[in-house]
Amino acid sequence: MDSSASGAEPMPIFYVGQHESRRSVPVTEQVLQQARDCGYDMLTTEISTPHLHAEVWKLLPSYFEELEGGVSADEIPIPLLPPFKPSETYLTPNEIIGQLLAFTSPWIDLSSPDPVVSNISRQIFNQEVAYAAFCGSGNIVVRGPNLGRGRASSEGIAQYARAINEALSLGPYVQIHIHLPIVPDPDWDNTGGVGHLAPLARPEFREFTSDGSQGSDILDAWDAWNTIRTLCKYNARLSVALSLPQHLPPVHVQWRWYSEPVRLLVLPGVSFLLNKRRQPVLSRGHQALISRFMRLKQQPWVLLSDVGPIPGLNDPNMLVPVATGFLSPDRAADASVGASTYPTPAEAAHGQDLSAKEINDPTPHLSYIRYLQKHQPPKPIIERFGAGYQDYLQAPLQPLTDNLESITYEVFEKDPIKYEWYERAITQALKDWVTENKPVSSLNGNVVVAVVGAGRGPLVTRALQASAASGVPIELYAIEKNPNAYVVLQRHNDEDWANRVTVIKSDMRAWKGPLRADGSIGQVDILISELLGSFADNELSPECLDGAQHVLNSYSGISIPASYTAHLSPIAAPKLHADILARAAQDPNVPETPHVVMLHAVDYLSTDGTRARSDSEAKSDTTTPNLETHSPMPDVQTCWSFTHPIPSRILAQSNLRRGGGASGGGGGMTGGDGANEHNARFCRLRFACKSRGVCHGLAGYFETVLYEGNGSNEWERVELSTNPVTMDRKSKDMISWFPIFFPLKVPLYIPDDSELQVSMWRQTDDRKVWYEWIVESFVNVGGKKMRLGMSDLHSSKKSGCLM
Structure with a gap:
């Protein structure tokens, strides 16, 4: 998933065909070659x-x-x-x-x-x-x-x-x-x-x-x-x-089709407008729709229908130049909104003169499409980074049980936002530590910082940079269980960190804490981790940080991140459903397995207005529906949250239950002793759906507060988000996480003005963590809510994350 930001973005390829409802001649090899010479x-x-x-x-x-x-x-x-x-x-x-x-x-x-x-x-x-x-x-x-x-x-x-x-x-x-x-x-x-x-x-x-x-x-x-x-x-x-007609439907209808497997965009001649030079052009809405479709992993072909015959077929002596595929910007200028598509009387009176001034283009519709091809807007950073991964289902990582490959770490480290935001949070935390005159856990007066699950060390580097930026000295530890990444950390310490870091190979839950010169075990002031998955808690960040909390200073120690929340929204995703059906033939667990996926060709079934528009967009065409400037804002609701460090009484009870030591304890609700039951969660969410559609599953996101501050003059709340509602405001262009997709084995059809009710559980039996979910549909009939349908109870227990 290499980013193409370092080089020029390749121009998208438009495959353009020509269709005639009543073609006058059969298509032979000569006809096809003539069409290609014209640019088709x-x-x-x-x-x-x-x-x-x-x-x-x-x-x-x-x-x-x-x-x-x-x-x-x-x-x-x-x-x-x-x-x-x-x-x-x-x-x-x-x-x-x-x-x-x-x-x-x-x-x-x-x-x-x-x-x-x-x-x-x-x-x-x-x-x-x-x-x-x-x-x-x-x-x-x-x-x-x-x-x-x-x-x-x-x-x-x-x-x-x-x-x-x-x-x-x-x-x-x-x-x-x-x-x-x-x-x-x-x-x-x-x-x-x-x-x-x-x-x-x-x-x-x-x-x-x-x-x-x-x-x-x-x-x-x-x-x-x-x-x-x-x-x-x-x-x-x-x-x-x-x-596509000349007048596009409302944007929510366009988005619905955008989620479907559209293989051909058919543009009849009547879909085009005429600009002031009497050349065929498309409205801004059509341009935006085409641009959006051309950003799909599988781009549709464009079919020009009834825009005139292939030049030269009826006149073999006619000289037809090979199409260059591009127009000058002034000739391809967009049609003015509300302007007549026909020449004015004055223009008509001078029609011959105008025609004489025009360059003789035998395929003006095709030339305009080639112009659009050359002038496609650049893709957002996340789409360039995720090229090839759009709507591609991936099993979530299990870094707690699996040792990740170097290439996996490398992908994370390319994020242009995530580590900069982490450095900002660490810097602010160090400044606040000094401002509030907090006691430190070291013997030399330095703030003790530990990066748990250090991987190849990007957070270690950022912690050192934060120390330099804030002027606050730190005593830094890097804890990593992966023996291969441990080698890389040691090399970084020798070559890049001037041996300022104590590198320890250990599961963070088994690490006893900083070993002092006198043989005693110290504590940590700031515990830093990047254990979040696409649904925040699906890679067992709560369980990992609970297990490492014993090293944290119980009086003033802080965790970065400090908290995180999981979020859901129902979506129509027919391409993902088709992929799951195909995979289920080999693996029957696939329809009940959450997948990490770069959601692209999907439609949000429950929306709440449209996204805010910039001043420049507001001044542009507002009468033509536009997929970019009027994109619907999904209704994304919060499922649950986790905060670190957790209260000491909860942790103490968890330790007591481990091994059946809790007085009167009957074991965990879902098995085991119940030591991890405090990390189980449940939510019931309701989503209003104005337009009918099909629910193929649930899109999952997260938000996290890395550091919230505590009232100092330089306080700054540092957050990350994959939630499409808040991502641009909190961490625009962050690319480390794709959303998670909870599929439905059987899609659920919903009518207009209906309601979807989602029930979601985070379950645990002290050995693994998994999710269960149900989706129900309701409609109001005569003031009474009637259930229309209900999905199966889905459970990812067989593919759950091992603790």
């Missing part, structure tokens, strides 16, 4: 020709005429389509087939309420998919279901989804992309092409509801997709080709 990376082709369409239109009407003549549908079979004839398909096995996006017939109706129409459509569809797979096509785009047929539409989506699931088995290596609008659009339902089969449905099956429920909702397209991928069990070969 790929082309689309329909699988079947108009000849097949004509045959079907002869077949179906004659069948319906026979039924209208009085013959019962039970007496005659549904027509069967013969195999493809050469004239009925554009495809043939050749060298370019793998470089094309194959489109199934847009005029079929897999979701038709008429069983005859849907049957014929499925026959055509299956033949197209099977033949395309035979020819070697790797990507097939399928038009999504009709969303504007009221109740018939909603009932037909399950039928459509079953057809897709069946098609996935016809081509085991084919990727199927469902072509859907980002929101339902009446024009979309009318663009299936002339001769669509939908009007052939018999009147008794063309049913609309009359209660007003046929009106579309902005999440209906997503609902359709959710039904399809759920029935297809989150198949990794199923994704979305998302069509």
Whole structure:
């Protein structure tokens, strides 16, 4: 996870294709080469020709005429389509087939309420998919279901989804992309092409509801997709080709699609505006959406649809320059908000003059996309650092039981914020120590500082620097159980620290304390550690620091960190769920194992307003939804907290219970003697969810107070946070920790205006620590809260952290 900050950030690669709804010529090797000479990376082709369409239109009407003549549908079979004839398909096995996006017939109706129409459509569809797979096509785009047929539409989506699931088995290596609008659009339902089969449905099956429920909702397209991928069990070969209109929907809808496996961003010609030079451009909202998608680990392809034919195909003598891919900034200037997309009367009167001044660009839409490619905003530091780790599930570390590798330590040490904040906390603590005239535990008047779990020594270096910055001398100890890291610490002490550090190989819980010259054991004034995991306590920081607290000066000793809290928020994470399903085939414990993951393509189900915007953002376009400047702020709630040092009475009772020594003690609630039961926790959280969605799990974060100070003039509260609500304020650009993800074995669907209730336990049996969690959904009906669903009780005990 090396950071690219040291060098120039590589320009993102846009793979741009060209699609024509009614391509005038078949795609041959020459056509594909011409498109590439113009700057396109790929082309689309329909699988079947108009000849097949004509045959079907002869077949179906004659069948319906026979039924209208009085013959019962039970007496005659549904027509069967013969195999493809050469004239009925554009495809043939050749060298370019793998470089094309194959489109199934847009005029079929897999979701038709008429069983005859849907049957014929499925026959055509299956033949197209099977033949395309035979020819070697790797990507097939399928038009999504009709969303504007009221109740018939909603009932037909399950039928459509079953057809897709069946098609996935016809081509085991084919990727199927469902072509859907980002929101339902009446024009979309009318663009299936002339001769669509939908009007052939018999009147008794063309049913609309009359209660007003046929009106579309902005999440209906997503609902359709959710039904399809759920029935297809989150198949990794199923994704979305998302069509973008000229006017984008609200940001929460954009974020919902951002969490889905969108493989194609389809930009129809009508999505573009015209700038003052009458060149096609995209709004700021479209630019932000594209930029956001292009920061994904798997970037979607861009498909320009119906933006004009490939230049030069109809005129072989036309000289078409190879596209350079870039525009000058003034020609690619963004469209003004609210400005007309058409020339003014004065501009129209001088249209010929304006045209003459324009550079003749045969592919202006493509040139604009290439301009956007070159001028993508830089990625945030954490994304550059975590390149390749987006939405990648990793097992949490267990540094208490495992000896970490050097490369793991190295990754942590690259954090530009964490150790600087630690040094600030240590410096302030040393200054306060002197200001308050606290007694020290050393015999020479120095403050005794111990770094427990020192690793390769970054905190040791920072403690020495803090001593120099504050002018307060320290007696420094570095405690590390890893025998390999112990070697590195000794080398640092010889070569970098001038032997000012006492390096000790020991488990921090077994260390007796500083050994003095007279053979006595001293105490520590400041105990420093970096034992926090992605959920704060999941790498057993409470247990480790409890075990080391006996070396801390009980009167004035402090711990850095002083406290930490764990936080949760429910999320939709379909990509993570699909990954967990795939891994569960080899390891059945995966669906109940918390994973550390750099969350990226996720959607927060419960939000609380939007993030604060800078002055420059506020002055920019405010009428166009923008994923960057209007990003939703998740509702992240606190689960529990830990404070160090813990009260001496709690520690004393813990020691008494160890070995069954507590009077009247009946053992621990979850096993063992109960010595670690004071570190068990429970919380119940409620999250309001305005928009419907699917909960795939819980995102976990933490906040920690390294040093809080105590009222001195130079007091400064030093904090770290991975909580997206507070991270920018407390520790912006910190990269040491990714969030933790608590999955659900079975996703939980929630309707609009519902509530999710999360119950979470931190459990322990004195040998290990694990988590258990339940998610429940509720909705208010007539003033009464009704439970809609509940997940299983998940438990990570089998993969818990050993003490």
